[in-house]
Amino acid sequence: xxxxxxxxxxxxxxxxxxxxxxxxxxxxxxxxxxxxxxxxxxxxxxxxxxxxxxxxxxxxxxxxxxxxxxxxxxxxxxxxxxxxxxxxxxxxxxxxxxxxxxxxxxxxxxxxxxxxxxxxxxxxxxxxxxxxxxxxxxxxxxxxxxxxxxxxxxxxxxxxxxxxxxxxxxxxxxxxxxxxxxxxxxxxxxxxxxxxxxxxxxxxxxxxxxxxxxxxxxxxxxxxxxxxxxxxxxxxxxxxxxxxxxxxxxxxxxxxxxxxxxxxxxxxxxxxxxxxxxxxxxxxxxxxxxxxxxxxxxxxxxxxxxxxxxxxxxxxxxxxxxxxxxxxxxxxxxxxxxxxxxxxxxxxxxxxxxxxxxxxxxxxxxxxxxxxxxxxxxxxxxxxxxxxxxxxxxxxxxxxxxxxxxxxxxxxxxxxxxxxxxxxxxxxxxxxxxxxxxxxxxxxxxxxxxxxxxxxxxxxxxxxxxxxxxxxxxxxxxxxxxxxxxxxxxxxxxxxxxxxxxxx
Numbered sequence: 001x002x003x004x005x006x007x008x009x010x011x012x013x014x015x016x017x018x019x020x021x022x023x024x025x026x027x028x029x030x031x032x033x034x035x036x037x038x039x040x041x042x043x044x045x046x047x048x049x050x051x052x053x054x055x056x057x058x059x060x061x062x063x064x065x066x067x068x069x070x071x072x073x074x075x076x077x078x079x080x081x082x083x084x085x086x087x088x089x090x091x092x093x094x095x096x097x098x099x100x101x102x103x104x105x106x107x108x109x110x111x112x113x114x115x116x117x118x119x120x121x122x123x124x125x126x127x128x129x130x131x132x133x134x135x136x137x138x139x140x141x142x143x144x145x146x147x148x149x150x151x152x153x154x155x156x157x158x159x160x161x162x163x164x165x166x167x168x169x170x171x172x173x174x175x176x177x178x179x180x181x182x183x184x185x186x187x188x189x190x191x192x193x194x195x196x197x198x199x200x201x202x203x204x205x206x207x208x209x210x211x212x213x214x215x216x217x218x219x220x221x222x223x224x225x226x227x228x229x230x231x232x233x234x235x236x237x238x239x240x241x242x243x244x245x246x247x248x249x250x251x252x253x254x255x256x257x258x259x260x261x262x263x264x265x266x267x268x269x270x271x272x273x274x275x276x277x278x279x280x281x282x283x284x285x286x287x288x289x290x291x292x293x294x295x296x297x298x299x300x301x302x303x304x305x306x307x308x309x310x311x312x313x314x315x316x317x318x319x320x321x322x323x324x325x326x327x328x329x330x331x332x333x334x335x336x337x338x339x340x341x342x343x344x345x346x347x348x349x350x351x352x353x354x355x356x357x358x359x360x361x362x363x364x365x366x367x368x369x370x371x372x373x374x375x376x377x378x379x380x381x382x383x384x385x386x387x388x389x390x391x392x393x394x395x396x397x398x399x400x401x402x403x404x405x406x407x408x409x410x411x412x413x414x415x416x417x418x419x420x421x422x423x424x425x426x427x428x429x430x431x432x433x434x435x436x437x438x439x440x441x442x443x444x445x446x447x448x449x450x451x452x453x454x455x456x457x458x459x460x461x462x463x464x465x466x467x468x469x470x471x472x473x474x475x476x477x478x479x480x481x482x483x484x485x486x487x488x489x490x491x492x493x494x495x496x497x498x499x500x501x502x503x504x
Contacts, residue, residue: 005326012042018198020060021208027052037104038325038334038370044192049216054223057212061154061181064209070151074129081125083204088118098192104334106325117169123454124173144486149479151179153231156224160237161187162291171234174474184213185220239463257467257477261392262420265298265413272425278312280449285398286376294421294450299400300409306402310380314360317376324369335372344395351388357381384412414440419461
């Protein structure tokens, strides 16, 4: 059952870290407070963790790994993972409210994300019983070989503020299904739902220390990345920070999985379902206020329909319901903080100065409940060299770029350093297949945008990241491969001949 909320319903909550199965305060005794970006009131407080707390968490994770979790059966892991999915559904409303209060996203969106989170844990439970390798019996009469997957170890997870519950659940249940343990640092802006999730993991019956959450600022992330007891880093966030983490992990040859930025194109052809493409263009640009690595912020539209398309998108943008995220009718909420607001305003100014035509938005929303609401923005006549067409803005800004041929459209789409997602809108099957083949992106949508399923792997090309999350492929990300060769019968081959022929 959905609820309606007002500011009177908001009560700040202190949420301890979870280390070795127990609530834990920071070694320093310090705490920090998160204010709602939409309402400017305190909503949560957390321990300000540091390197000593990370060390405690890593040691707890190692004890749990070696103390039995590594050897748990697939059936045991599956039952626990499935139980977490049930608990997420049970506490869906509390999780959604906490998410909305810390992120500023509409409550209806948070509810949808919680439902998707439960599906991730449910799907990962099926994978726990599906870990398998290969057997090779065609290597010769004296050889039999096995290739098996083993748990990688203690996984350090560093997650962002834009989809805190969903993104940690694109990592954690898959790592657990493969037999690993975890030390997690959520964003200091949005720590609540990750801590709450760790509580559900504990309630589900996971052994102490399998999942640990350390809250705090970037120093916690640095301590995780450099800790010798961490075997792998799984990070979602900006490309710049991802590059730093990869460099740090590389010094110790730690494995990394990185899901980074995107500047995702949607190609709209003359053969597109016009109304569907317009709706997806608006959705792709303004979902989560554009604070989404999958934001479809580049609309590459055939010149013959570019003006009409721009007018239709602008008309929709001007009627978007922007406002209080606690209102169930709101579609677009608040930007997450002042720094992100400043980034959006800078890019809008750069677009103007570069000669792009601002046809909607471009300013803060007047008379909003808080200062971080930005009007849905549309630029037309954008060229591929402009910063608003090349760089990730992470805000509600759409750029419309005209093209003349499909080859040109694909070239424009592939012209950035990113390659996370891309899309093509066309009822011409050959046109759609050519684009799907030639677009350099980890996910290509044809006549849809931003749909996701636990069964399908997710990740990007180029500076959009390394590795894949979700799908059965996620198990390989969180596993080591081991080859085992067995001699069948006596080993008769000799490198050095035996002098005694009777013992040859």
